[in-house]
């Protein structure tokens with residue numbers, strides 16, 4: 001063999017070895033870049049039809065077939081759904097830094113709200129600054145302690161209203177009462193004023209917030225086929241612009257009024273004053289930001305808190321032995337009919353367990369808020385591709401029979417002596433999410449819930465309005481609501497009000 005042929009042979013051998021070894025070595029990498037399993041998509045629409053009216057339940061069924069991490073094609077959008085506590089931990093803790101941005105629904109991209117919305121803006125210096133302000137100032141224990149007196153008065157008003165119903169044997173729509181009270185608890189904590197004075201106004205504001213969350217939560221073709229965004233096929237953008245504008249105009253009025261009062265030297269020491277003080281030397285906080293932040297606080301905080309209270313009362317009237325245990329605990333702390341002080345609520349171990357159990361069976365935000373992959377993210381044997389939407393099915397996780405004994409049973413006692421909490425450390429029970437984007441209003445929500453619930457059950461006995469069983473069905477949106485409102489009759493206790 002001459003030199004030339006020898007060289008050619010070496011080159012060919014090396015090339016073949018390169019191809020062979022290359023493909024061999026590439027195999028594990030290729031296997032790694034594997035989408036999680038999932039149902040086969042139809043052309044164009046993908047798996048959209050699989051969602052149905054109750055995506056939390058349909059996706060739970062699919063997870064039984066395809067496993068705790070699965071992928072679907074929703075129109076053009078690759079969506080990864082995780083349905084086990086271990087996978088939730090991978091998303092919310094291990095890979096939190098890569099999965100903390102959001103996919104932005106068309107219903108949020110109105111009036112530039114996506115740029116100023118704490119809940120939907122990308123991780124950025126602005127988001128970090130706002131979260132710092134929320135954690136260290138607005139929703140810190142110290143700030144909340146200083147506004148507890150105002151919340152006590154509002155809950156007392158709720159008791160007085162219900163007392164009127166109890167005198168004439170009239171049923172109370174618990175969801176509406178809870179909504180009105182939550183709005184006023186929030187608006188007094190933030191603006192030192194009642195946003196809602198009359199029942200009619202409460203209904204109007206409830207409708208406004210419900211319309212906003214419904215449009216954010218309802219599947220919208222334009223989110224799955226971005227090319228349709230320009231066309232706005234279901235008129236989502238048009239409707240949502242009107243809703244968001246109404247909210248922003250309302251908050252603008254409150255901020256302007258406050259600015260005037262401050263010029264006159266009036267001090268309130270509430271969250272709005274805190275935000276305006278911060279805006280003096282913080283480039284990120286200005287009047288526009290305060291209005292958008294207020295929008296998010298009200299939209300994120302009212303529906304969720306009110307519907308949790310409605311579910312808690314529903315479960316309590318359906319489970320009289322649990323109700324009576326909760327009442328006994330309250331009676332030991334204070335006598336019947338007396339209000340509970342906010343500083344005492346952490347001592348109510350059983351009532352705390354009732355709230356946890358309610359959040360477990362009825363997590364108000366069943367998929368948390370949608371996350372988005374910043375780049376390819378490896379989880380186990382699978383890859384979540386860059387830009388995929390990631391959903392955590394907290395509803396399924398909270399009913400996982402491998403984690404929870406009798407998972408569909410309302411049984412608060414399961415939490416007695418257990419250190420599982422809802423603060424984002426236990427991924428089998430994370431209704432407020434976890435990681436960097438965990439709900440900043442969690443402490444306030446917990447205080448409001450325990451305050452309202454303890455007052456409702458320590459001040460009245462309750463009976464069903466109707467003789468037939470209570471409807472336990474839910475209706476899906478970004479928050480999971482009771483399908484049929486709970487109407488129950490308060491009975492006066494034999495004490496003086």
Ligand code: HEM
Pocket residue numbers: 118119120131296297298300301302304305308363364365368369370431432433434435436437438439440441442444445
């Ligand atoms: C029972 C009541 C509530 C529940 C179950 C709840 C649940 C949640 C969940 C699941 C998230 C998304 C977390 C994630 O992506 O990991 C969230 C975010 C958020 N929540 Fe709540 N929430 C409640 C009450 C409140 C209240 C009372 C406020 C305000 C006063 C509030 C303000 C927010 C905000 C601003 C965000 C967005 C945070 C961000 O993206 O950085 N929430 N909440």
